[in-house]
Amino acid sequence: MNILQINVCLDKGGAAKVALDLHNNLQKIGVNSQFAYGWGVKGGKSDSESNVKNCFRIGSKLQVITNFVFHNFFGFDLFSPFGVRRSKLLEAIKMADVVHLHVIHSYFIKFSWILDAIASANKPVVWTSHDYWILTGRCSSVGDCNKWQSGCGNCPNLSSYPATFLDFSATEFKRKRMYLSKISSNLVLVSPSSFLANELKKELPNVDVCHIPNWLDKNFEDACRNNILANELIKLPFGSVNVLVVSNNLDDTSKVNKELIISLLDLKGVFLHTIGKNSPFSGKNVFNHGEITDRIEMVKVISSCDVSLFTSKIDTFGLVMIESLACGVPVLAVKSKAAEEVLLGLNIKPVDSYADIIELIRSRTLPTEYINKTRESLQVSIFERFGHSAATENYVKIYKRLISANKLS
Template sequence: MNILQFNVRLAEGGAAGVALDLHQRALQKGLNSQFVYGYGKGGKKSESHNHYPHVIRQTPRLTSAANIALFRLFNRDLFGNLNNLYRTVTRTPGPLVLHFHVLHSYWLNLADVVTFCERVKNHKRDVKLVWTLHDHWSVTGRCAFTDGCEGWKSGCQTCPTLSNYPPVKVDRAHQLVSGKRQLFRNMLALGCQFISPSQHVAEAFNSLYGAGRCRIVNNGIDVATEAILAELAPMSESQGKSKIAVVAHDLRYDGKTNPQLVREIVAAGEKVELHTFGKFSPFAGENVINHGFETDKRKLMSALNQMDALVFSSRVDNYPLILCEALSIGVPVIATHSEAAREVLRKSGGKTFAEDEVLQLVKLKKAEIAQAVFDTTLTAFRERSRAAYSGQQMLEEYVSFYQNL
């Protein structure tokens, strides 16, 4: 079996983590897999490009720069296509799966992608199309993250905020939503099979495009995390203050991190030591340790292993890998109410909490937190979580899906 994975980034972000993990696991199983990504930092080749086999950078720097500049006015990516891969795809001997992940974010024009798929399908009948939906972009006029907005249900009439990712200066979502949805219907007509790791994303897609059109395959931890997990010794409770972690790529973004809640945790003073992992931390205090953005997964997991809990307050994630990773290494997660957190925690018997409850839980030690969140002992929670978020299970579900296309 031949597989091409497509994602805007190679090794940054949750969707990239899933796509890259599928690529690596497929290679381990002897499948012929390649990973096509848009661009790395600054529109250049990804810093991780040489760390992984069979990866292809797709988008010229000028294309991504032009899309970034013009998206704020036009609300869509005007440039970028997959045409340079046409011969590679059509001349591949045997069945070929084109597996799309995140195609937005300044690297591809959606209409050109659909046209490419139509040409390929006409030329090579044994090409199969799969698209994993990691966010709500398929149902909205512009946004990837709805942040609680349900305007997409009525055609994105007036956007309540221009700052939802990808941000804009002028709102054209209502003008674009109908044409954009028709392009997704064209993909369905080509036989494209849609998958989401998230039940609520799948339900949103199915409400527009038809019952059962999007199936669910939950995310799992990647091969790197599994290797780290095998080496990490379970940590007992920390001594002294309760050690609480907050993790986000950009800690300033209030969609991912509730700043007021974090400041109230800091205000707990002597009872809590807050550890942040991410760029641009706005949090400070005698009981705050800002570690910065940690690109080394081993170092991040080792640091999280020392924590009593991870606090998760994102409103925009859909099936966040950081939760799967923390839970897999035996770190309890204290999450505020959200569909994403409920869905992930449910797999290991956990629950979410109101903000005032979070402020009480962060003062507890690891075993007490495990009991409160998962209603079981710390040891039982660790065993349950390690099994619940298996990346190997994710691969087996996807390979079975590929084979049954």
């Protein structure tokens, strides 16, 4: 079985973590998997490329930078791979039994070109919808906007990622649906969350849709298992309390509530730990750890904290929540689709408001769902529900089903 994974990044962001872990897991069980990615540092090679087997870069710096500039004006990518990179990608598609798409927006490939190439090669497609981009005319995170349900146009959120100056969302909406129809008979869409899966089924009734939750990557899970947790009840210390915030971009207000965090920093004994780039927070009680790729180091930093915050308004899953819980660290999150997707399945209720989070930390208390639980029990519940091996098995079942159907057609 030959599988080709395609994602914008090799190791940055939640989608990349999932895609790369799946790629590595497939190779360990004897499946031939290749990983094609768009770009890494400053549009060039990823720092991790030399450590990953069977991976190659699709984008060149010139292609990525040009697409970035063009996309910021017009809202879509203009250029696809060229030269040797183009030939290598087309050959990989030709050799694949299944092409597995992940995130294909963000400046590295013209989506109509890649879907045409796959359709021409008559290859089955698994497409993991890590966000709403498949359903919209332009953006990847819809927030409170519902215009995508009627074909977009007059986009009210042109700054929403990936941002644009001019609005061609209505045209792009039609183009996406047209190209999706070209591969729909040979396509399985996978959603990490049940609410997004329901939207996909509603909007694309002729497409096979499955729900496979995101999971802990193997290296992170192994690091957690090797990190011995104290078998004591979870509680917030009455003295200093270490609060964790994790985001790829800490300056993104759609994911990180700055006002909440500033209010918490004004409380006595609160220390903030951040993981991610572009932290807007500073001070004697702030520890910005920056981007952390080493999973052992990440587990160490998370485990050193007393509580983790999740304030994203746009995530479709919230991988950072299960990473914190896997380290035995309780999560405080206000109600959102992503928070409810993860926490309610663990019988933990999101809180009602940001004011509630402030009061809980001020009074050094936690929601009742954490009472009489230990860090170890939190970790066990995450391993059972979001361990890496079950997800890989589910994807392999989908691959086999598509390959079998393609041979019969």
